[in-house]
Amino acid sequence: MNAVRSTAGATIRVAGVLSPRLGAAVALPLFGHVARPRAVHADDRSTMDRARRSSIRIPGLDRRGVDVTVYEWGAGPDAVVLAHGWTGRASQFATLVRELVAEGFRVVAFDAPAHGDTAGRGTYLVDWTDILAQLAHRYGRLRAVVGHSFGGLAALVATAHGLDVDRAVTIAAPGDPDLLLAQFQAMLGFDDRTAAALRARFARRYFPGETDPFARLSPLQQSLTAAVPLLAVHDETDPVVPFGELARIAAVHPDARVVVTRGFGHNRLLTADPVLDAVVAFVSEDRPDRAVTRDERGTVRRRG
Known part of the structure; x- marks a missing residue:
């Protein structure tokens, strides 16, 4: 390579x-070229096998049409959409999926064009924002959108452009x-x-x-409205997206909640306990009690 x-x-x-x-x-x-899709981690296969699979069609970067693979877990009325990053795939969220389903959420993820199980050789930010808009149309107003890295940038852009969502979360996202x-x-x-x-x-x-x-397409120039609370997470040792991007995002979203970690890098953030706890608490905040008991939720297994 x-x-x-x-x-x-x-x-x-x-x-x-x-x-x-x-x-x-x-x-x-x-x-816009994407390298060969990464493999599904062994710890995540069982979660992916339990997903209900479907597809949505978006125009794609060349506007010729792309069928995007969509995964769904849980059956709650509140949908949380997870957006992976560049060269990522939906399976990276498997631990968070289990956490959110245990809290009674319907969880939806996707493989963007040229990623995971979705065909293609190239893509760009508009594909992510088109996918988020299609999913909001399918599921109605979203409880939250959670984006990692490039997916976090897409979550900010889509929300700033009017995505029908209650809350937004970015994890290791670039500012623009x-x-x-x-x-x-x-x-x-x-x-x-x-x-x-x-x-x-x-x-x-x-x-x-x-x-x-x-x-x-810059959330630094078109910020979220105050009506959409934002949680922004970043690790000080991130080798992919500079830690300084968190300050840039927070500067134009002064009401954002910020979580800073150290030692988890870029991808391990998605399975780090402090991040999982913060995301689940933020997404669940001010949510009507669904009366789901601990026995019904079962035991959540975290990787690592």
């Missing part, structure tokens, strides 16, 4: 020296799409002129008529 990345970066850099537009043309197909472009540039090592040309080419290709779609 490193050799492929090195070759791709060298090709973009050479093309960019000749012309930033040429470099951008080479880089664009790689920007510009970070993703900056990380892509750093990973492949091309210059700022090529990056600017890539940004413009991306906008023309996928958002014709919009001068700056990145601004529209």
Whole structure:
């Protein structure tokens, strides 16, 4: 993989020296490309096997239509939707699924295009927001949307754009799409002129008529209303999304509740007890008592 990345970066850099537009043309197909889906963790298979599977159709990045795999557990009237991150999959939420179902929630997750069991080779943020909108249409007003990493960014954007939801949770989320472009540039090592040309080419290709779609897709410029409480979680040792992104999100959402952890990194946050406890408590807060007894809830098994 490193050799492929090195070759791709060298090709973009050479093309960019000749012309930033040429470099951008080479880089664009790689920007939304998704690596081979990760495998389902052995500890999560039983939870995924118990899911009720269905699908929803969204336009997809190329607007040709994509059938997205959807998973559902529980039968409560309050639906909580879980949005995984880039190169992630629904199964990463298995521990949280068990926690929420035990509390009487209906839990819904999905594999975005080119992720998990959903077909495709490329995707971008609009696919996540389209999926969230479709799920809100299917289940009615959502009790909460919980997004990890890129999925957390999507949760913020969708909610800011009017997603019918009571509460929002981000876990290790970037503050806006510009970070993703900056990380892509750093990973492949091309210059700022090529990056600017890539940004413009991306906008023309996928958002014709919009001068700056990145601004529209930035929760730092379009924040949630005060009517939608926000819980933002991040780990100080996150090697993927810089910890400083939490402060950027909190700065434009001053009423947000913030949970800071240390030592869980980027993905292990999803199975960390402090995070699970915080998310379940936040989602359950001010919820009418469903009169579910402890015996009916059963025992929840956490990984690790």
